[in-house]
Amino acid sequence: MVQELKEYMLKQTKLDRIIRWGIKWSMWPVHLVTSCCGVEVAHTSAPVFDAERWGVLPFNTMRQTNVILVEGTITRKMAKVLKWVYEQMPEPKFVLAMGACAIRGGLFWNSYHVVQVDTVVPVDAYIPGCPPTPEAVIRAFFMVGNKILGKPGPEVKPVKVDLTPYLPQPKPAAKPAAKPAAPAPAPKPAATAQAPA
Ligand code: SF4
Numbered sequence: 001m002v003q004e005l006k007e008y009m010l011k012q013t014k015l016d017r018i019i020r021w022g023i024k025w026s027m028w029p030v031h032l033v034t035s036c037c038g039v040e041v042a043h044t045s046a047p048v049f050d051a052e053r054w055g056v057l058p059f060n061t062m063r064q065t066n067v068i069l070v071e072g073t074i075t076r077k078m079a080k081v082l083k084w085v086y087e088q089m090p091e092p093k094f095v096l097a098m099g100a101c102a103i104r105g106g107l108f109w110n111s112y113h114v115v116q117v118d119t120v121v122p123v124d125a126y127i128p129g130c131p132p133t134p135e136a137v138i139r140a141f142f143m144v145g146n147k148i149l150g151k152p153g154p155e156v157k158p159v160k161v162d163l164t165p166y167l168p169q170p171k172p173a174a175k176p177a178a179k180p181a182a183p184a185p186a187p188k189p190a191a192t193a194q195a196p197a
Contacts, residue, residue, distance in 0.1 A: 029096070071099065094124040107130075
């Protein structure tokens with residue numbers, strides 16, 4: 001019994017568990033404020049919700065933190081920079097896609113220049129809404145925390161919806177106008193008889 005208890009205690013204090021626990025409570029997101037969703041992140045850190053209670057401490061630079069919170073639309077130009085920065089971040093690193101625009105393009109879903117975040121970097125949690133509420137943002141951090149600890153938990157997966165029918169439909173091609181009727185040939189002048197000299 002004592003031996004069993006000892007083994008149990010050793011198992012519970014495995015270094016890996018302690019490290020995971022430390023990461024879970026030290027998720028320091030950097031804002032990648034690309035659109036209006038950023039306003040709600042300020043709200044999340046403000047006194048009412050105070051996400052810092054759960055270790056979510058906003059940070060200044062992506063290269064020295066472990067979470068990128070993509071707050072809104074990502075354009076093709078920004079996608080390139082997002083990827084570069086993500087690759088330079090130290091492991092372990094996490095990405096949260098915040099808002100309809102980051103998840104599927106939102107209002108700009110069929111724009112030529114908007115890309116989905118998960119086509120650029122791997123996304124660990126999606127935060128649906130336009131904009132998502134501070135509660136939704138905090139829930140996403142908990143979802144990532146569960147992943148870090150290896151615990152099963154609820155997940156939000158984006159659903160692909162075909163919005164093509166809602167696009168303005170092309171107008172049917174106009175019928176070619178009927179050709180105007182050819183003008184009737186002018187009557188030939190009647191031959192005049194010449195009087196004999
Ligand atoms: S999801 Fe809504 S609030 Fe967020 S960036 Fe897009 S339009 Fe703005």
